[in-house]
Amino acid sequence: MMGDMTTAPGPVPVAPQPPRHPLDPEPVRSTKARAVFALGLVGALTGLFVGGVVPATLALQLARQARREAYASGGFLTGAAWLRRGERLAWAGLVLVAVTLVAAVVTGLVRLAEAPTGQDFAPNID
Template sequence: MVQPTEALRHPLDPDPVRSTKAGAVFGLGLLAAMTGVVVGGIVPATVALVLARQARREAYASGGFLTGGLWIRRGERLAWIGVMLCIATVVIATVIGILNSADPAGVQDFAPGVD
């Protein structure tokens, strides 16, 4: 007896379609990773993470007729990379600012000519 290679589908079932939000999540995640260093990457990263959550819920509710889980995961990873780059940039800028403000170059706290 020959086993069917595909699961039988009901004729009224819709065709599987890639979620449009999955593409948007990936695009926003990529934008976040590319602009994370200039701190503006936090905005597309946040939007990508919110859309990823919505896309994941819609894909689950569709019963397998919405695809794009791989694009969602990749977009989320890129968004988190953008967030981490933004945080690293803020921390480095803060440390540089503290070190520059603590630099006594050009500041004398004693009278000139006194050793």
């Protein structure tokens, strides 16, 4: 009985995918995810120069919008990995800005404390 049955060579599909509706859009990468990554990278690279605060802040705001759009798209917008990387870079840029500002304030306070105050008279004058 079983001798006359043949199987086709090749891998057997594990679970057949349900057919997609013809009007469903193709999944595409979010362009905002690319922008978040680019802004986060610029923020991280310029963080020590305090100029990174602007692109890093823009990256975090854009990431919030991109997450909302990706959720609303029902899975047809991809790029979550780029979004996460961009957010991490943006936060790193903001940390670098904070470190630079704290170092500048401490340096300024130390120099202010070392500076002489009042008028400096000669040693033989009361």
